[in-house]
Amino acid sequence: MFDTKICEIFNIEYPIFQGGMAWIADHNLASAVSEAGGLGIIAAGNAPTEWVREQILKTKEKTNKPFGVNIMLLSPYAEEIAHLVCELGVKVVTTGAGNPGKYMEMWKEEGIKVVPVVASVALAKRMERAGADAIVAEGCEAGGHIGELTTMSLIPQVVDAVNIPVIAAGGIGDGRGLAAAMMLGAEGIQVGTRFLVADECSVCDAYKEKVINAKDIDTVATGRFTGHPVRVLKNKLSRQMMLLEKQGVTIEEFEEAGRGALRKAVVEGDIAMGSVMAGQIAGLIKKTQSCKEIIEEIFDEASKVVEGIR
Numbered sequence: 001m002f003d004t005k006i007c008e009i010f011n012i013e014y015p016i017f018q019g020g021m022a023w024i025a026d027h028n029l030a031s032a033v034s035e036a037g038g039l040g041i042i043a044a045g046n047a048p049t050e051w052v053r054e055q056i057l058k059t060k061e062k063t064n065k066p067f068g069v070n071i072m073l074l075s076p077y078a079e080e081i082a083h084l085v086c087e088l089g090v091k092v093v094t095t096g097a098g099n100p101g102k103y104m105e106m107w108k109e110e111g112i113k114v115v116p117v118v119a120s121v122a123l124a125k126r127m128e129r130a131g132a133d134a135i136v137a138e139g140c141e142a143g144g145h146i147g148e149l150t151t152m153s154l155i156p157q158v159v160d161a162v163n164i165p166v167i168a169a170g171g172i173g174d175g176r177g178l179a180a181a182m183m184l185g186a187e188g189i190q191v192g193t194r195f196l197v198a199d200e201c202s203v204c205d206a207y208k209e210k211v212i213n214a215k216d217i218d219t220v221a222t223g224r225f226t227g228h229p230v231r232v233l234k235n236k237l238s239r240q241m242m243l244l245e246k247q248g249v250t251i252e253e254f255e256e257a258g259r260g261a262l263r264k265a266v267v268e269g270d271i272a273m274g275s276v277m278a279g280q281i282a283g284l285i286k287k288t289q290s291c292k293e294i295i296e297e298i299f300d301e302a303s304k305v306v307e308g309i310r
Protein backbone atom coordinates (compact mmCIF):
# COMPACT_ATOMS: atom_id res chain seq x y z
CA MET A 1 0.00 0.00 0.00
CA PHE A 2 2.87 2.35 0.79
CA ASP A 3 5.16 1.12 -1.97
CA THR A 4 5.38 4.49 -3.73
CA LYS A 5 7.68 6.04 -6.33
CA ILE A 6 9.87 7.17 -3.41
CA CYS A 7 10.78 3.52 -2.66
CA GLU A 8 11.70 2.97 -6.30
CA ILE A 9 13.72 6.18 -6.79
CA PHE A 10 15.73 5.80 -3.59
CA ASN A 11 15.82 2.00 -3.50
CA ILE A 12 14.34 1.79 0.01
CA GLU A 13 11.74 -0.50 1.56
CA TYR A 14 9.58 2.14 3.28
CA PRO A 15 8.99 5.70 1.92
CA ILE A 16 10.33 7.29 5.09
CA PHE A 17 13.25 9.72 5.39
CA GLN A 18 14.84 10.46 8.74
CA GLY A 19 15.12 14.22 9.19
CA GLY A 20 18.64 15.66 8.92
CA MET A 21 18.75 17.04 12.46
CA ALA A 22 21.86 19.18 12.99
CA TRP A 23 24.34 17.79 15.60
CA ILE A 24 21.86 14.94 16.24
CA ALA A 25 21.68 12.84 13.07
CA ASP A 26 25.11 11.18 12.98
CA HIS A 27 26.30 7.83 11.59
CA ASN A 28 24.63 5.89 14.42
CA LEU A 29 21.13 7.16 13.67
CA ALA A 30 21.51 7.28 9.88
CA SER A 31 22.83 3.71 9.60
CA ALA A 32 20.11 2.36 11.94
CA VAL A 33 17.30 3.99 9.92
CA SER A 34 18.76 2.76 6.62
CA GLU A 35 19.23 -0.77 8.01
CA ALA A 36 15.56 -0.69 9.11
CA GLY A 37 14.45 0.03 5.52
CA GLY A 38 14.05 3.83 5.56
CA LEU A 39 16.48 6.47 4.32
CA GLY A 40 18.94 7.42 7.06
CA ILE A 41 20.36 10.91 6.68
CA ILE A 42 23.55 12.35 8.18
CA ALA A 43 23.08 16.00 9.12
CA ALA A 44 26.02 18.22 8.24
CA GLY A 45 24.46 21.13 10.18
CA ASN A 46 27.18 23.63 11.06
CA ALA A 47 29.80 20.92 11.60
CA PRO A 48 33.23 21.06 9.93
CA THR A 49 33.79 19.14 6.69
CA GLU A 50 36.12 16.60 8.33
CA TRP A 51 33.43 15.62 10.86
CA VAL A 52 31.00 15.02 8.01
CA ARG A 53 33.62 12.95 6.13
CA GLU A 54 34.06 10.74 9.18
CA GLN A 55 30.29 10.26 9.55
CA ILE A 56 29.93 9.25 5.89
CA LEU A 57 32.80 6.73 6.11
CA LYS A 58 31.43 5.22 9.34
CA THR A 59 27.93 4.93 7.86
CA LYS A 60 29.37 3.09 4.86
CA GLU A 61 31.08 0.65 7.23
CA LYS A 62 27.80 -0.04 9.06
CA THR A 63 25.34 -0.42 6.18
CA ASN A 64 25.30 -1.31 2.50
CA LYS A 65 21.87 0.24 2.17
CA PRO A 66 21.28 3.72 0.71
CA PHE A 67 21.70 6.73 2.97
CA GLY A 68 21.82 10.49 2.45
CA VAL A 69 23.56 13.64 3.67
CA ASN A 70 21.66 16.79 4.59
CA ILE A 71 23.50 20.02 3.82
CA MET A 72 22.40 23.02 5.86
CA LEU A 73 22.95 25.87 3.42
CA LEU A 74 23.56 28.55 6.08
CA SER A 75 26.64 26.63 7.25
CA PRO A 76 30.06 28.17 6.54
CA TYR A 77 31.09 24.67 5.36
CA ALA A 78 28.17 24.17 2.93
CA GLU A 79 30.31 24.69 -0.20
CA GLU A 80 33.02 22.28 0.96
CA ILE A 81 30.46 19.64 1.92
CA ALA A 82 28.72 20.08 -1.43
CA HIS A 83 31.99 18.87 -3.01
CA LEU A 84 32.66 16.25 -0.32
CA VAL A 85 29.47 14.33 -1.15
CA CYS A 86 30.69 14.07 -4.77
CA GLU A 87 34.17 12.93 -3.69
CA LEU A 88 32.78 10.20 -1.43
CA GLY A 89 30.08 8.99 -3.83
CA VAL A 90 27.12 9.79 -1.58
CA LYS A 91 23.95 8.73 -3.43
CA VAL A 92 21.36 11.12 -1.93
CA VAL A 93 21.63 14.75 -0.84
CA THR A 94 18.93 16.73 0.93
CA THR A 95 19.31 20.44 1.67
CA GLY A 96 17.80 22.82 4.18
CA ALA A 97 17.52 26.49 5.09
CA GLY A 98 18.13 27.85 1.60
CA ASN A 99 18.23 27.43 -2.17
CA PRO A 100 20.78 24.83 -3.37
CA GLY A 101 20.45 25.96 -7.02
CA LYS A 102 24.16 26.66 -7.53
CA TYR A 103 25.14 23.05 -6.70
CA MET A 104 22.40 21.26 -8.62
CA GLU A 105 24.27 20.84 -11.90
CA MET A 106 27.35 19.41 -10.21
CA TRP A 107 25.31 16.94 -8.14
CA LYS A 108 23.23 15.83 -11.12
CA GLU A 109 26.42 15.25 -13.18
CA GLU A 110 27.66 12.98 -10.38
CA GLY A 111 24.40 11.01 -10.50
CA ILE A 112 23.40 12.14 -7.01
CA LYS A 113 19.69 12.10 -6.18
CA VAL A 114 18.85 15.60 -4.94
CA VAL A 115 15.96 16.34 -2.59
CA PRO A 116 15.70 19.98 -1.48
CA VAL A 117 13.70 20.68 1.66
CA VAL A 118 11.37 23.59 0.94
CA ALA A 119 8.78 25.57 2.84
CA SER A 120 7.05 27.23 -0.13
CA VAL A 121 5.52 26.45 -3.53
CA ALA A 122 7.84 28.95 -5.27
CA LEU A 123 11.03 27.18 -4.18
CA ALA A 124 9.52 23.74 -4.93
CA LYS A 125 8.86 24.82 -8.54
CA ARG A 126 12.35 26.30 -8.93
CA MET A 127 13.89 23.10 -7.59
CA GLU A 128 11.89 20.94 -9.99
CA ARG A 129 13.11 23.09 -12.89
CA ALA A 130 16.69 22.77 -11.60
CA GLY A 131 16.45 18.96 -11.74
CA ALA A 132 15.44 17.86 -8.21
CA ASP A 133 14.43 14.19 -8.00
CA ALA A 134 11.86 14.79 -5.26
CA ILE A 135 10.93 17.51 -2.80
CA VAL A 136 10.57 17.45 0.97
CA ALA A 137 7.86 20.01 1.79
CA GLU A 138 8.21 20.93 5.44
CA GLY A 139 5.49 22.62 7.46
CA CYS A 140 6.19 24.89 10.41
CA GLU A 141 5.18 22.21 12.94
CA ALA A 142 8.72 20.90 12.41
CA GLY A 143 11.56 21.46 14.83
CA GLY A 144 14.54 23.67 14.06
CA HIS A 145 14.59 26.18 11.23
CA ILE A 146 11.07 26.61 9.82
CA GLY A 147 9.02 28.44 7.20
CA GLU A 148 5.59 30.05 7.56
CA LEU A 149 3.04 27.49 6.34
CA THR A 150 1.61 24.50 8.16
CA THR A 151 1.98 20.99 6.74
CA MET A 152 -1.79 20.77 6.10
CA SER A 153 -1.69 23.88 3.89
CA LEU A 154 1.72 23.41 2.28
CA ILE A 155 1.58 19.78 1.10
CA PRO A 156 -1.45 19.88 -1.24
CA GLN A 157 -0.27 23.19 -2.73
CA VAL A 158 3.21 21.80 -3.46
CA VAL A 159 1.72 18.52 -4.77
CA ASP A 160 -0.40 20.51 -7.26
CA ALA A 161 2.53 22.70 -8.32
CA VAL A 162 5.15 20.06 -9.20
CA ASN A 163 5.30 16.75 -11.09
CA ILE A 164 8.06 15.18 -8.99
CA PRO A 165 7.18 13.17 -5.85
CA VAL A 166 6.60 15.12 -2.65
CA ILE A 167 7.65 13.94 0.80
CA ALA A 168 5.73 15.54 3.66
CA ALA A 169 7.50 16.78 6.79
CA GLY A 170 6.55 18.70 9.91
CA GLY A 171 4.26 17.33 12.61
CA ILE A 172 4.39 13.69 11.47
CA GLY A 173 5.14 11.23 14.26
CA ASP A 174 2.91 8.19 13.83
CA GLY A 175 0.83 6.15 11.37
CA ARG A 176 -2.03 8.64 11.41
CA GLY A 177 0.40 11.32 10.26
CA LEU A 178 1.65 9.07 7.45
CA ALA A 179 -1.90 8.26 6.32
CA ALA A 180 -2.87 11.94 6.43
CA ALA A 181 0.21 12.92 4.40
CA MET A 182 -0.73 10.38 1.71
CA MET A 183 -4.29 11.77 1.66
CA LEU A 184 -2.78 15.21 0.93
CA GLY A 185 -0.96 13.73 -2.07
CA ALA A 186 2.47 13.09 -0.59
CA GLU A 187 4.29 9.88 -1.55
CA GLY A 188 6.45 9.67 1.52
CA ILE A 189 7.21 11.25 4.87
CA GLN A 190 10.20 12.70 6.66
CA VAL A 191 10.27 12.18 10.40
CA GLY A 192 12.61 14.01 12.77
CA THR A 193 11.41 14.34 16.35
CA ARG A 194 10.33 10.69 16.75
CA PHE A 195 13.75 9.46 15.57
CA LEU A 196 15.40 11.89 17.98
CA VAL A 197 14.34 9.63 20.88
CA ALA A 198 15.35 6.39 19.09
CA ASP A 199 17.64 4.02 20.99
CA GLU A 200 20.29 4.42 18.29
CA CYS A 201 20.21 8.24 18.42
CA SER A 202 23.26 9.53 20.30
CA VAL A 203 21.69 12.78 21.55
CA CYS A 204 22.13 12.97 25.35
CA ASP A 205 19.46 11.41 27.60
CA ALA A 206 18.42 14.77 29.07
CA TYR A 207 17.43 15.96 25.56
CA LYS A 208 15.45 12.76 24.90
CA GLU A 209 13.71 13.07 28.28
CA LYS A 210 12.73 16.67 27.54
CA VAL A 211 11.06 15.51 24.30
CA ILE A 212 9.33 12.59 26.02
CA ASN A 213 8.04 14.84 28.82
CA ALA A 214 6.88 17.60 26.44
CA LYS A 215 3.21 18.54 26.17
CA ASP A 216 1.44 19.77 23.03
CA ILE A 217 2.08 23.46 23.77
CA ASP A 218 5.69 23.15 24.92
CA THR A 219 7.41 24.34 21.72
CA VAL A 220 7.87 27.93 20.61
CA ALA A 221 9.23 29.51 17.42
CA THR A 222 11.81 32.19 18.22
CA GLY A 223 13.52 34.72 15.97
CA ARG A 224 10.84 35.32 13.31
CA PHE A 225 12.19 38.87 12.87
CA THR A 226 15.63 37.53 11.82
CA GLY A 227 14.18 35.72 8.81
CA HIS A 228 15.47 32.42 10.27
CA PRO A 229 12.96 31.36 12.92
CA VAL A 230 13.64 28.15 14.86
CA ARG A 231 11.22 25.92 16.76
CA VAL A 232 12.52 24.74 20.12
CA LEU A 233 11.21 23.27 23.36
CA LYS A 234 10.60 26.07 25.85
CA ASN A 235 13.36 26.52 28.45
CA LYS A 236 15.41 29.25 30.11
CA LEU A 237 17.22 30.08 26.85
CA SER A 238 14.01 30.33 24.80
CA ARG A 239 12.53 32.67 27.43
CA GLN A 240 15.66 34.85 27.25
CA MET A 241 15.50 34.88 23.44
CA MET A 242 11.82 35.87 23.50
CA LEU A 243 12.68 38.70 25.87
CA LEU A 244 15.50 39.94 23.61
CA GLU A 245 13.04 39.88 20.70
CA LYS A 246 10.57 41.96 22.72
CA GLN A 247 13.31 44.42 23.69
CA GLY A 248 14.02 45.02 19.99
CA VAL A 249 17.67 43.93 19.80
CA THR A 250 19.38 43.80 16.40
CA ILE A 251 19.49 40.60 14.33
CA GLU A 252 23.25 40.34 15.05
CA GLU A 253 22.74 40.66 18.83
CA PHE A 254 19.94 38.07 18.72
CA GLU A 255 21.98 35.60 16.69
CA GLU A 256 25.01 36.10 18.93
CA ALA A 257 22.90 35.19 21.98
CA GLY A 258 21.91 31.89 20.31
CA ARG A 259 25.27 30.96 18.80
CA GLY A 260 26.45 27.46 19.65
CA ALA A 261 23.27 26.80 21.63
CA LEU A 262 22.16 23.70 19.70
CA ARG A 263 25.53 22.02 20.22
CA LYS A 264 25.35 23.00 23.90
CA ALA A 265 22.07 21.09 24.28
CA VAL A 266 22.94 18.07 22.13
CA VAL A 267 26.58 17.49 23.04
CA GLU A 268 26.94 19.07 26.48
CA GLY A 269 23.45 18.13 27.67
CA ASP A 270 22.66 21.68 28.83
CA ILE A 271 18.92 21.60 28.25
CA ALA A 272 18.31 24.82 30.21
CA MET A 273 20.67 27.13 28.31
CA GLY A 274 20.96 25.07 25.12
CA SER A 275 18.66 25.15 22.10
CA VAL A 276 16.43 22.06 22.37
CA MET A 277 15.05 21.92 18.85
CA ALA A 278 11.99 19.69 18.44
CA GLY A 279 8.73 19.67 16.51
CA GLN A 280 5.19 20.24 17.76
CA ILE A 281 4.58 16.47 17.59
CA ALA A 282 6.90 16.06 20.64
CA GLY A 283 3.77 15.96 22.82
CA LEU A 284 2.76 12.68 21.15
CA ILE A 285 6.08 10.93 21.71
CA LYS A 286 6.09 8.98 24.93
CA LYS A 287 8.86 6.37 24.72
CA THR A 288 12.20 5.44 23.23
CA GLN A 289 12.22 2.58 20.71
CA SER A 290 14.61 1.18 18.13
CA CYS A 291 14.47 2.71 14.64
CA LYS A 292 13.11 -0.61 13.34
CA GLU A 293 10.27 -0.56 15.89
CA ILE A 294 9.46 3.07 15.08
CA ILE A 295 9.29 2.45 11.33
CA GLU A 296 7.29 -0.78 11.60
CA GLU A 297 4.85 0.75 14.08
CA ILE A 298 4.24 3.80 11.87
CA PHE A 299 3.52 1.63 8.82
CA ASP A 300 1.36 -0.93 10.68
CA GLU A 301 -0.70 1.86 12.21
CA ALA A 302 -1.10 3.65 8.87
CA SER A 303 -2.29 0.42 7.21
CA LYS A 304 -4.94 -0.04 9.92
CA VAL A 305 -6.08 3.59 9.65
CA VAL A 306 -6.45 3.33 5.87
CA GLU A 307 -8.20 -0.08 6.17
CA GLY A 308 -10.66 1.50 8.62
CA ILE A 309 -11.85 4.16 6.17
CA ARG A 310 -12.24 1.81 3.20
Ligand code: TUI
Pocket residue numbers: 022045046072074095096097098099117118119123138143144145146147228230262277
Ligand atom coordinates in the same frame (compact mmCIF):
# COMPACT_ATOMS: atom_id res chain seq x y z
O1 TUI B 1 16.74 23.32 7.61
C1 TUI B 1 15.80 22.93 8.26
N1 TUI B 1 15.83 22.81 9.61
C2 TUI B 1 16.91 23.12 10.40
S1 TUI B 1 18.43 23.63 9.89
C3 TUI B 1 18.96 23.77 11.46
S2 TUI B 1 20.55 24.29 11.90
C4 TUI B 1 20.28 25.93 12.25
N2 TUI B 1 20.73 26.35 13.41
C5 TUI B 1 20.56 27.61 13.77
C6 TUI B 1 19.95 28.51 12.93
C7 TUI B 1 19.45 28.09 11.74
C8 TUI B 1 19.62 26.76 11.39
C9 TUI B 1 17.98 23.42 12.31
N3 TUI B 1 16.86 23.05 11.70
N4 TUI B 1 14.64 22.58 7.66
C10 TUI B 1 14.45 22.72 6.26
C11 TUI B 1 13.87 24.04 5.95
N5 TUI B 1 14.28 24.80 5.01
N6 TUI B 1 12.86 24.62 6.60
C12 TUI B 1 12.62 25.82 5.99
C13 TUI B 1 13.53 25.92 4.98
C14 TUI B 1 13.72 26.98 4.04
C15 TUI B 1 13.35 28.29 4.35
C16 TUI B 1 13.54 29.30 3.44
C17 TUI B 1 14.29 26.70 2.80
C18 TUI B 1 14.49 27.71 1.90
C19 TUI B 1 14.11 29.01 2.22
O2 TUI B 1 14.26 30.04 1.34
C20 TUI B 1 15.30 29.97 0.42
C21 TUI B 1 15.12 30.89 -0.72
O3 TUI B 1 16.15 31.45 -1.14
O4 TUI B 1 13.99 31.04 -1.20
